[in-house]
Amino acid sequence: MSGVRTAYKCRAYPTSEQMAVLNRTFGCVRVVWNQTLAWRHSRWRTEQVPTNVSQASAFLTRLKQSEDHAWLNEVSAVPLQQVLRTQQRDFANFFAHRARYPRYKSRHGRQSAEYTRSGFRWKNGRLWLAKTDAPLAFVWSWPDIDPAELHPTTVTISRDPCGRWYVSLAVEAADPDRVPPTGAMVGVDLGVKDFAVTSEGERITKPRLLERKARNLARYQRRMARKRRGSNNREKARAKVARAYRKVGASRSDFLHKTSTRLVRDHDVIVIEDLNVKGMVRNRTLARAISDCGWGEFRRCLEYKCERAGRTLVVIDRWYPSSKTCSACGHVLAELSLSSRHWTCPDCGTRHDRDVNAAENILAAGRAVTACGGEVRHSGDRVHSPVKQEHRPARVGIPRL
Numbered sequence: 001m002s003g004v005r006t007a008y009k010c011r012a013y014p015t016s017e018q019m020a021v022l023n024r025t026f027g028c029v030r031v032v033w034n035q036t037l038a039w040r041h042s043r044w045r046t047e048q049v050p051t052n053v054s055q056a057s058a059f060l061t062r063l064k065q066s067e068d069h070a071w072l073n074e075v076s077a078v079p080l081q082q083v084l085r086t087q088q089r090d091f092a093n094f095f096a097h098r099a100r101y102p103r104y105k106s107r108h109g110r111q112s113a114e115y116t117r118s119g120f121r122w123k124n125g126r127l128w129l130a131k132t133d134a135p136l137a138f139v140w141s142w143p144d145i146d147p148a149e150l151h152p153t154t155v156t157i158s159r160d161p162c163g164r165w166y167v168s169l170a171v172e173a174a175d176p177d178r179v180p181p182t183g184a185m186v187g188v189d190l191g192v193k194d195f196a197v198t199s200e201g202e203r204i205t206k207p208r209l210l211e212r213k214a215r216n217l218a219r220y221q222r223r224m225a226r227k228r229r230g231s232n233n234r235e236k237a238r239a240k241v242a243r244a245y246r247k248v249g250a251s252r253s254d255f256l257h258k259t260s261t262r263l264v265r266d267h268d269v270i271v272i273e274d275l276n277v278k279g280m281v282r283n284r285t286l287a288r289a290i291s292d293c294g295w296g297e298f299r300r301c302l303e304y305k306c307e308r309a310g311r312t313l314v315v316i317d318r319w320y321p322s323s324k325t326c327s328a329c330g331h332v333l334a335e336l337s338l339s340s341r342h343w344t345c346p347d348c349g350t351r352h353d354r355d356v357n358a359a360e361n362i363l364a365a366g367r368a369v370t371a372c373g374g375e376v377r378h379s380g381d382r383v384h385s386p387v388k389q390e391h392r393p394a395r396v397g398i399p400r401l
Contacts, residue, residue, distance in 0.1 A: 004308065006173045008150075010138040012157065012165040021131050022157055022165075025075045026111035032072070032083045034104050035063060040091075056084040076130035078119030086114070108238065112158035120155045124148045127155065127167065138167050161242035178310035185269040187363025189322065189355050190298070192289045193341075196259070197355035199363040207255050209248045210292040217244050252294050260301035264309050270302060271366025274318040314366040322358040322365070326350060 014022060039059055040051050060080060064072045072080065093099035121128040125147035126135040136157075140147050156168040187199035195206035220241045227234035263270055277296050281287045299315075306313040324333040331347035341354050 004173055004175060005170065007168050007170045008142065008145075009166055009168045010140060012136055012138040012167040014136055014165055015134065018129075018132050018134070018136060021075070021129075022113065022159070023111075025079055025113045025131075025157075026159065027107070028072050028075045029079050029083055029113050030105045030107060030111070031069070032060060032063070032080050033087060035069075036060065036084060036087060037102060037104060040087075053084055053088050056088065057081065060084060076115070076119050078115050078130060079113040082114040082116065108161060110158060110160050112156055115155045115157070117153065120152075122150070122152050122155075125150075129155070129157070136167060160246060162239050162246050164246070176308050179265060181268050182266060184267045185271070185363060185367065186263065186267045187271045187359045187361070187366060188263070189359040189362055190273065190275060190293070190295050191355055192286060192293065194355060195293060197359050199356070199359040201356055203355075204259060206293060207251065208292065209251050209255075210288065213244055213248050217241065220244055252292070253297070256294050256298050256301055260298060260305055264302065264305045264311050267311070269312045269314060269366065269370065270306065271314045271316060271362050271369075272299065272302065273320070273322065273362060274315045275299075276318055312370070314369050316362060316365045316369060320361075320365055322361040323354055325357075325361050326352065327357050327360040327364065 036056055036059060040056075043049065043051060063069050087102060090099060090102045094101050115129060119130045125140070127138070128135050150169065150171050152169040152171050154170045156170070158166045158168070160166070189197045191197060192206075194203045196204040198204070220237065224234060224237035224241055227237050275295055277290065281290050283290075302313055305311075321332055324336045325331070326345040326348065328350040329345060329348040331345050333343070336343060336354075342352065343354065344351050
């Protein structure tokens, strides 16, 4: 078997001595990232030349030899070298239009350090990190998997803003067993009122996590704003805000994973729209509601779960008028306001629920894409399908794919 790369993230409980070593490592990783990023900016402005990993590694060597940054030699060199590789990959993703431009790291955000095989020791399911004497304690949450049989290639230690520690083990696992076919296809229309409506008529209710926590978050943030900068009380208030956001994020992630897993398990083919989430959040009226949905993460979950289960994910053109097209006769409305949740087809007289009709049209478009032999597998933001990527004016009749 070729195998797939997967990771197991566990809650970690380092000792006070290990916390001191890891906090010092986090600080050095952050300084190396920021110093290297600033050096890249300066080098591009003055010399107009790109930077590779070897040149960045030579810069790190000079940085560690300087008197002002001699304390960088007190921690393991492995996480510092990994910073250079991660930054190089982030720049490659930026130039390939897959990610935003790398930014400077703050001491108040999530802290992490990545160790390769030369920076840690794994034996009988126990983990020893460089510069530490005792094994790192963590909780294993997969009873069906024996950690002693794993062979991690990289280990990432992280600490979130509210003070929780985590360890992530990246391993090469065998290809998962394919899920038995069900013979079912489904179209999924994502929305703000309901998280999703399927072509089968099912409405998946949005949990509205951020809305329910908005009042408490506002109160915690007002308390933090009243505290003096740099004081212990402000740090405690900041941790309380971070804990509130962590609970919202954990609940949202749980909902997205359960919903995507159920769809992948029950259907052979799943059809969704290629939503422009980045452009949609520019609407200040709906920005918070759209961000609370987590559409981008939901699509990512569907992509890798479909690939592992042997399912097919079809992404149709974002300009396809799914809401304005009559699923019965193919008539396309010229205009349909967002507030109109139901409409009647002027051609055949069919009464439509806006979201269910859109899901049925999305499923029909997905069937047409698979029938045409289009590429339903895709990478990044570029969708490969027979659907032309341009806006079409509304016309009467069945839209041509």
